[in-house]
Amino acid sequence: MALRTHPDSSWGWMVVLAGFVQTALVFGVIRSFGVFFVEFVAHFKESTSTVSWALSLGVAVLQFASPMGSALSARYGARPVVMAGGLLASLGLLLASFSVKISHLYLSIGLISGFGWALVFTPSTAAVSDYFQKRRALAMGLAVSGAGISSLVFSPLFQLLADSYGWRGALLVVSAMSLNLVVSAALLRPLTGEGDGQPDVQAQDSKWRQTLASLFALELLRQGRFLRYVLAFVLVDAGYFVPYAHLVAHAREEGCDEYQAAFIMAAAAVADMFGRIWAGWLADTAVFCRLVHHLTLWTVLTGVSLALVPLGHGFTALVSLGLCYGFFAGALVPLQFASLAEIVGADSVLGGIGLMHMLESVGALVGTPLSGWLRDITGNYTASFLTAGAFLLAGSAILLTLPDYFSCSRPSQTKAETLTGPPDHQAFELRGLPQHDRV
Template identity: 30%
Template sequence: MAKVNRARSTSPPDGGWGWMVVAGCFLVTICTRAVTRCISIFFVDFQTYFSQDYAQTAWIHSIVDCVTMLCGLGFALCYSPAIAMVGKYFSRRKALAYGISMSGSGIGIFILAPVVQLLIEQFSWRGALLILGGFVLNLCVCGALMRPITLKDDQTTSEQNHVCRTETQGFQRASPSSTWTKEWVQTCLCGSLQQEYNFLLMSDFVVLAISVLFMAYGCSPLFVYLVPYALSIGVSHQQAAFLMSILGVIDIIGNITFGWLTDRRCLKNYQYICYLFAIGMDGLCYLCLPMLQSLPLLVPFACTFGYFDGAYVTLIPVVTAEIVGTTSLSSALGVVYFLHAVPYLVSPPIAGWLVDTTGSYTAAFLLCGFSMIFSSVLLGFARLVKKMRKTQLQFLAKESDAKLQLWTNGSVAYSVARELDQKDGESVAIAMLGSNPT
């Protein structure tokens, strides 16, 4: 087999072939996330054809999303590696690069939503799915753009793993059945895994992981139920597809502008807070949705929700990299997107069950809204506690330094006073001896 040429660099190049990687990731997000979200346009057709309720029909979309984030199957083999590759090529302009890459989801929704509706009308839902399947084959082209790159940190890790493998093979050849050899192999493997996944023990990452669960639960149902909700209040099929297009195009603006803004010097240190703000705003949009009963009211909602959805999606890799670093970014992103799987699986059916039970979308939308707000508040509270603890430790450190300095100065002062007393005593003795020569 031909050997793959691997580019070598001491630091991310922040350009060059990296822009081709961004283009590849852009196409990947169109072929994966955009196509997945456009499945909501099929929702009413699925429900009518199979004669099922909301909860049962929602499993179609939720299983697609879940398998994408959970396994090494299908879209998952393209989505996570493409995002991780962008992080390898960019450092200084990472948020902008991710903004452009992730905007493929919004552009895809903007283009595909009306196209899918036309395909359903012309070729039925079966024909539309076949055509979408042919379009998704472009993922093969995207994979050809992903040129591997070796950074300085990767070289160090690779050298350590190579030494470990060499020593292990040598010990196995020398004494393959030795108990000591087996223990060495286990220790080496455990050390390698511990080095790659040591971020799992970081408290900041644990909090991020918990918040991702609530955030993922809240964000998924809208892309399943926006079209059915619009149809239930009297909006036509074309207008409902138009809402999805608006959501998609504003999502693009959120991806790019938020990525560009948070790369600026004034906001560079506040990317974490911007991420929290975007999630919280989407939660507030959810809480307002049940009161919007017409197309003119749904359009501003789609604009607002789409913008902040694109904003926080762009910042997920940035916030993850801030917590775990660039070296472990690929593994950490894999865990983060893996954590999306379970909420993606259960949230649309739960929302559908609430719609079937209550006969209204209100309970489902409110639950999603509060879930996203809780995700934002949890991260904000954790960051506040960390900052307070850091301030307290700094105060204790300063106080201990002051006490140490005071103790040292006191000792010096006591020593000087004692020397002065000794000199005074000697002077008095000499004077007495001078006055009494006997």
Template identity: 25%
Template structure:
């Protein structure tokens, strides 16, 4: 009789993920030839890893749809640097740097915290409803932003409406790929995640080029019309492969609180993401105020950050399928922290461009690896959406307060000491988060060894 395989090593790291999950009972009987067991379970069972397609037209169409969602969600947030500069120098020049950064940070926080709702709803089988409602809010929020004239209007339209819409879209698009990919999961998530910097590049360039010619309102409306057309793609291409469970999933997984590696992972994400987006919000303003780049060149620094992030979201994820997602996440976060300290030594255009490309690369790895890393810490993939939601709630808190704290440190944009304080804050938080991810991997491997014993 052949031995049935119930779990499989993830990403060749020796970390085992339980992928055969049944909502009902499992009965094994032998067939007439006594050659192989027959497995009977409820039709809502999570498929075995060996049954996951790991490729094919339908599977890669999910990656395409998820790529578009990342472009429309994180892509907008990664392009906020050009809005930050425009608001500070024109529309909202009476507001402080910290006040304006709350708009972008609120947008990013709601995107992540939205997982607390969208994760369990995805597990419950409401993927299409989440995609439709999220797309509508993102497009509506941008159209409303184009009409804004005051701070509170921009905060509600661009910060709240777009942020909530992105929150409904983001997590389900990442979770659905785990139903189609196992051995290539990290690569698929990396390709999906590359939509974020691509969106940041395209939207940054479009806004920077269009705003001086057609004004803030129409430049923003052009972005909204583009997204209106693009968001049709996930509605047509994407569909869940696994049926939802018969019983309702809780919006909060209490077992996760007692899961030490998971909690270590979530707590480590807090400092990591507090500093991770500071350059995206402030590098362009840094170049302008310190005179390292002209106004025309400074407008492309956010583009360069995102260009580096494209490669950072694909190459490390490809390697992660062999070395392990947690290992790569820890390495990329520590690298980003070390590189952020080098920002202190940037005094000319060449240094600014080099820093933008390299930091964008490491940022891409840190931003794209958590969805595949969390799979290794989730024995029951039926709760993957819920646990992802809990993790991204921690990340949402970090994104919410991270850049406003940096803005509060930067009280005077012409003060050299204030800029040094902002840079040290960015580098220290990211590096501490990287050390936390190292500790998480140690805890996880220790648990794996104890389980085998």
């Protein structure tokens, strides 16, 4: 007979541990991949823009396929889906170590690992949310903090592995590390009710249909305010991920050695963690009228910090700029989904998140290769970071055009929630999409 587990039980903290490991081995690897980027450019003798597509594809597939991971989790449970995702993520990195053409990296890291990461992230996040009611925010914060802590460790570790074993050997080690996604998935014990402890098949099928119905909220495409909000984040994503691939390479060109360059990215990751905490606290103090005002502030500051990166010459200056970027970019994260309720109304947030997540993957797909192409034609990363900053500033400008932006009252559309009731938190958990985190 299955063991009974309930919300707020002690086993929930084991689920938090699993979520911590999983965010560490997904986003920590993505954020630290700039170390391998330098090695790929040197080995394959390809342009910067060509190599940039490998990581860009991985991030885009992660975003685009996230609703699929949520739907599969709703039907089959988080444990088998995350296990399958961990195997795919590890397999992609394993195959990447045998690459003889750059196109092999696109397939292995971009498609296989990217899809595996999508199957890991959303179901594991949903499991953490599902296990907690009283301390859900704390549990979610602890789970997603794995991304920041692992980024601090992985950047210098990956550089050490590349120096010791070459990039192929280093990818083999990272592939083996990713198998811990499978081990941690075993901790995602499904919740059971008060009955015989067996899952209710009819209820699961009902949840499956409910999840599928909410995956593609196409009716939101007729809402101008939602389209503008999505367009803003397509532009934001076009610049947001550029440092993940190119900040290490830029630091190397500015005279930093391998470990100094890796440390800059690690410092940005630590600042990212503090930025998320600070932004959440500041939003709770209601310094500005609405969440979207806080979101605009952090988007502008992130864009400015990226545009200032070319002014950093030498290790000290680049560390300072990396800390600024990390703090501001981290502060932006928890407000993106929370602000969406002000745009479409609480009753439409569920479908809006999934649709927005897929559409904004276009920005993540295009931004990094464009940055690499600018480096190829100019000979340095100045134009790349200026353009990345401009994308975020353009996104913040679009936020200013939202209806009733300069009013302290929420848009009239969102007032419908007083009639329809609070948002369906259980549906959020089914989708694996937390209400306040982007990672």
